[in-house]
Amino acid sequence: MVVLSGYETVKDALVNHAEVFADRPHIPLFSELTKEKGLLFSNGDIWRVMRRFTFSALRDFRMGSKMIEDKITEECRCLVNTFKAYGGKPFENSTVVTTAVANIIVSIVLGNRLDYDDPTLCRLVTNIRENIRIIGSPMVQLYNTFPSLFRLFLGSNKEIYTNLAEMQEFVTKTITNQKKKLDVNDQRSLIDAFLVKQKEEKPNPKLHFTDVNLVFLVSDIFAAGMESTSTVLRWGLLLMAKYPEIQIIVTYIPHNHSKSSNIPVCHWSLLGIYCNVLFFHAACGLNKKRD
Ligand code: HEM
Numbered sequence: 255m256v257v258l259s260g261y262e263t264v265k266d267a268l269v270n271h272a273e274v275f276a277d278r279p280h281i282p283l284f285s286e287l288t289k290e291k292g293l294l295f296s297n298g299d300i301w302r303v304m305r306r307f308t309f310s311a312l313r314d315f316r317m318g319s320k321m322i323e324d325k326i327t328e329e330c331r332c333l334v335n336t337f338k339a340y341g342g343k344p345f346e347n348s349t350v351v352t353t354a355v356a357n358i359i360v361s362i363v364l365g366n367r368l369d370y371d372d373p374t375l376c377r378l379v380t381n382i383r384e385n386i387r388i389i390g391s392p393m394v395q396l397y398n399t400f401p402s403l404f405r406l407f408l409g410s411n412k413e414i415y416t417n418l419a420e421m422q423e424f425v426t427k428t429i430t431n432q433k434k435k436l437d438v439n440d441q442r443s444l445i446d447a448f449l450v451k452q453k454e455e456k457p458n459p460k461l462h463f464t465d466v467n468l469v470f471l472v473s474d475i476f477a478a479g480m481e482s483t484s485t486v487l488r489w490g491l492l493l494m495a496k497y498p499e500i501q502i503i504v505t506y507i508p509h510n511h512s513k514s515s516n517i518p519v520c521h522w523s524l525l526g527i528y529c530n531v532l533f534f535h536a537a538c539g540l541n542k543k544r545d
Contacts, residue, residue: 276301282401283394287418292470294478303462304471311447315362325361329354336370347491352484353379359479363472364428365443374424378476381417386481388414418473425472429465445472 258264267275277297284295293304315321333354337347353370356379361367368375388394397404432445441447445468452463494501 282398283389283414284398287414288470288474289466291467292474294474296470299460300462300467304467307448307451307463308444308471308475311444312362314447315444322358322362325358325367329358329361329367332357332370348484348488349379351487351491352383352480355484355487356382356476356480359476363444363475365432365446378421378424379480381421382476382480385414385417386477421473421476422469425469426465429468444475 258267278295278301281295288295290296291300293301293308296304312322333350336350350370353375357367357370357375360375360378393404393408397408429445429449432443433449436446436449438450438453441450448463448468448471452465452468455461455463
């Protein structure tokens with residue numbers, strides 16, 4: 255094990271020797287679950303190739319510009335309608351906010367959104383949330399620190415495997431369907447883009463664009479994007495409720511509105527930047543002095 259101490263040393267390692275320090279640590283349960291495939295828990299060449307592909311695919315599907323913004327705007331409209339249906343009464347918002355975020359990822363990865371009561375979407379969200387809860391449990395932390403000692407006690411381990419298997423079965427079915435109707439000239443989702451790469455990859459013993467890597471990559475994107483984004487959004491809602499004066503400023507800022515709905519769309523005007531910084535700064539918990 256190498257321990258780095260001090261700002262200059264850490265900066266030197268991460269900036270000047272990024273390649274050497276890029277690998278993730280070996281975490282027993284995650285390595286067993288993923289066999290170090292995909293993006294989140296892989297290392298070396300697989301990680302580099304999957305990361306480069308994912309970033310460029312998301313950029314090609316216009317991360318931050320129109321195409322993805324349209325999907326987000328459409329999802330916002332559905333989410334706002336669901337909120338309105340409660341008629342101003344209090345309700346548990348975590349499920350619907352998480353489902354809305356998952357749905358945006360569904361639409362980028364698979365190509366189309368699903369209804370909030372679609373059983374597949376509901377199972378997907380439940381499986382991921384349940385696994386994230388188990389992964390954060392004290393027993394899993396102990397298992398990851400002393401794997402041989404705690405292997406026998408890890409009862410919930412089975413549930414993690416069942417949830418992951420169910421999710422991966424859905425992803426595998428989707429890949430099989432997408433393969434049948436793949437049009438190289440009309441790539442509609444991240445899965446399509448991966449399948450095109452798969453066709454292009456020259457046969458060699460160290461293939462990266464394999465079905466197994468695709469299944470893990472898709473699961474990773476859901477796991478990484480869903481809870482993180484919905485937690486930030488829910489903190490944002492809470493802070494907006496707690497500080498109505500900020501809510502008023504944001505509400506009255508003259509946004510451009512989407513043509514198809516009355517939902518504000520993001521533009522990098524000074525006020526737009528103010529809203530983004532304020533929202534993210536506050537929601538990510540950096541705005542400590544307002545406590
Ligand atoms: C506000 C929301 C988000 C926060 C706070 C967040 C935070 C983070 C952080 C801190 C990491 C680095 C973890 C590490 O290196 O150990 C990370 C990695 C990652 N995030 Fe996010 N994330 C968010 C949204 C998303 C979304 C929406 C997606 C996908 C659609 C996503 C996909 C990923 C992936 C794939 C990685 C792994 C990258 C790699 O291994 O190179 N994240 N995220």
